[in-house]
Amino acid sequence: MRATFMYGPGNVRVENVPDPEIIEATDAIVRITLACVCGSDLHPYRSMDKTHEGVPMGHEFLGVVEETGSQVNGFQRGDFVVSPFAYADNSCPICRDGFQTACPHGGWYGAGGVGGAQAEAVRVPQAAGTLVKVPADVDEALLPSLLALSDVYLTGHHAARMGRVEPGKTVTVIGDGAVGLSAVLSSRRMGAERIILMGRHTSRTDLGREWGATDVVAERGEEGIAEVMDLTGGEGSHVVLEAVGLMPAYEQAYGIVRPGGIISRVGVPQYEDAPVGFGSLFGKNAQLAGGPAPVRAYLEPAITDVLEGRIDPGRVFDAEVGLDQVADAYKAMDDRSRLKVVVRP
């Protein structure tokens, strides 16, 4: 089959590899219907160390079950499914807490011998815990929105949930990428009174306004902080949803969070150490939350929301490529000419 690998900055290739096979009795093989490129894929696209091995890429997909291991109950060949971007057994105490991305039997696509989803097919470990069925006769027009549940929309939802967004709160979203826009939509659905979107790509912030942003701040750094402080009467934002993952976004976040407020991060941090002492978080009792979204915890009700037309998160997709053109998708997202690109194998 054809599958996508990354070898270094800007170096994405589609290659022929053996078809995936069942290894564990809890595995399933899923043939990919739709996949896409993630904002988090752009971090290695810009800065990874060169490698001769190639890293399998892609972790968001809709697909059709092709084969199941002997312990994969409840699924059979032909089932149409959506997968969270991480696999998990969905039955251990940590999963029952609702933190499936920390499942001790879980893991990530494209790592540890598991392939990526920007491919014709993928092996899904812990398939019974990971996959969720979607009606096979779903309207084709809804597929992008179902695909968006695999990661981006529910990552935005997770940001808002861990940020404890609720009626009466002022929420600031840092980043106008697909996750940031999803965080705006989620915050509106949770009743935020005011939603300030920090971003400077008008085509994106326009969708943000449509989804609930009440204010848009194009400035960054100290100027951006000053603007948000001004908008909030000098008090700062109750909740800050950080959907970027770079240090300047983190610095903006603690600059604008209100005393006692919450910074919820879902952009994968491209740093390990960061300011948390008296001058940043501690002095004003600011809280820090967030992490990889446990999409599996949120998937069923979100599928219903899409099928019944209450949300349309697929609007973040503004282009589609075939699998052999996936490098073009990376390039277009990297240079910001596209927001998020569907990959159809």
Place this chain on the structure above:
Amino acid sequence: MRATFMYGPGNVRVENVPDPEIIEATDAIVRITLACVCGSDLHPYRSMDKTHEGVPMGHEFLGVVEETGSQVNGFQRGDFVVSPFAYADNSCPICRDGFQTACPHGGWYGAGGVGGAQAEAVRVPQAAGTLVKVPADVDEALLPSLLALSDVYLTGHHAARMGRVEPGKTVTVIGDGAVGLSAVLSSRRMGAERIILMGRHTSRTDLGREWGATDVVAERGEEGIAEVMDLTGGEGSHVVLEAVGLMPAYEQAYGIVRPGGIISRVGVPQYEDAPVGFGSLFGKNAQLAGGPAPVRAYLEPAITDVLEGRIDPGRVFDAEVGLDQVADAYKAMDDRSRLKVVVRP
């Protein structure tokens, strides 16, 4: 009057200085009945830069109002009062949120022209917002417990509150100082199912057991982490209350927190940067909370709890000195021969 100043590591002196005077119309002058030495006073005692100016020390006290500025409504000469360790107007939006330590009109004793409380008297800015009256005829035996509300007990309470301690949760308290022990007592009152106290001074951990600790772990670092993980079936602690403020305590905290759990810090961090990325907090959706306790928000019900005998937080005091012996109190707390020392001017 006599007042305490610190000039460098181990260098604490009591000196004659002019009596404090009303400067702002919102000030009061309070004659100190009881003060004490704080664990946070030991940080500069060990590591401050030498100075010729002398830093005024002490921020916990009970006292009697001696004089009030023209805008200090509700207080008069002779009122017996307890003060939070920070002053605040208690009326601005941030104070109304319950985060008085971030009040834009507030501040700290011993800084910005305000004296310390290890003294015969002190000027209290924003007195009407800061001070809380205590019945003048209160039993002398209750005074240590009222004094403990000025900082240490309600700092432990704040740790537990920001850690969202509730029935069914496992709570680990790092540090067996007066704040750590107070955090144990607070966690028990909030219904924690299990309370693991990390500390190795038996006389202290014995009080911790009396106040609700179900387990005591004397090991530190990797061994301490392994022990707590073992006690929690490999899953970690829902809540970690960090009452030390040093980096090894922070590292222990993220080592033992359960995925999706909360680290709540009230030890003043002796660091600005710390690990918060994928390998520490983000990867397991661990949350970070805490800061200087807004004691004022918790003071009235806690005074009632003390007066009605429901809590006895004054048990953390195990010695008393006169003001001129305050240097001995620092030394005894620094070498761990005393837990917390009352200063009676």
